[in-house]
Amino acid sequence: MDAKGRVSIPASFRRVIEASDPNWKSGESPELVIVYGDHRRNYLECYTMEAIEEVDAKIDALPRGSMQRKLLQRMFHGQSFPTTVDETGRLVLPAKLRNKIDLDKEAFFMAAGDTFQIWKPETYDEEELAQTEKWMDDLPEDFDPLEFLDGAGGA
Secondary structure (H helix, E strand, O other), X not given: OOOOOEEEOOHHHHHHHHHOOOOOOOOOOOEEEEEOOOOOOOOEEEEEHHHHHHHHHHHHHOOOOOHHHHHHHHHHHHOEXXXXXXXXXXXXXXXXXXXXXXXXXXXXEEEEOOEEEEEOHXXXXXXXXXXXXXXXXXXXXXXXXXXXXXXXXXX
16 A cells, blocks of 8 residues: 555456446446445455445345344445545545554455455454454364355355
């Protein structure tokens, strides 16, 4: 990350962002939404336009006035930041978002289909990687994580 808060998005992520922005045209800047969430979230989650529209549709389908709808509206509408990827494939992270996750020099990107997360590398190692290792420790020694895919309904 540079002094202005710009981070380079890996090229493969950029292609997904472009393909998932219905308004994007070659030579233009694709849009995305960064959800930063509440105080418990120690990473930024970046949604493609198609992904955030899918989330919005699911929120809108909840009963008007329900606590679930209000909570999700606050999280996805009130704690998010719409932005674009610049012409060099960088994302400008405002100071508020950098400060929230204590991001200073390096950013760790983790892809998750049509979203990706931005972490401070040390936080990812301490929290997410440690949690994954704990889950793995709770499984039988000969367990292959690919077995989780057997019930996923994919072909």
